[in-house]
Amino acid sequence: MRKLILLEIEAxxxxxxxxxxxxxxxxGAVLALSTWVQVARHDDDGAMPSPGGAARGKSDRD
Known part of the structure; x- marks a missing residue:
């Protein structure tokens, strides 16, 4: 669904x-948070990932 907002500058x-x-x-923030929660629920180990980084307990060294 697309919406177009037309504004008259003077009005x-x-x-x-x-x-x-x-x-x-x-x-946009609500959309991003709902996507983050949906992805976190489908995570196999059940750990909630941080919004800007990797989940705790997971690293390249493991």
Missing amino acids: TSGVFLPGIAAAILSL
Whole structure:
């Protein structure tokens, strides 16, 4: 599903544009977190990985 937002520059307020930006960023964060949780649930060893790194107990030396 794709949505297109058309804004008239003269008709929008200064508070509206940061509000739209915050809403888009928060929706992106929710999508990223839900994907991270879904991947973590399908992990074989059950350990929850950190969002920016490898899961604890796993390394290249093992």
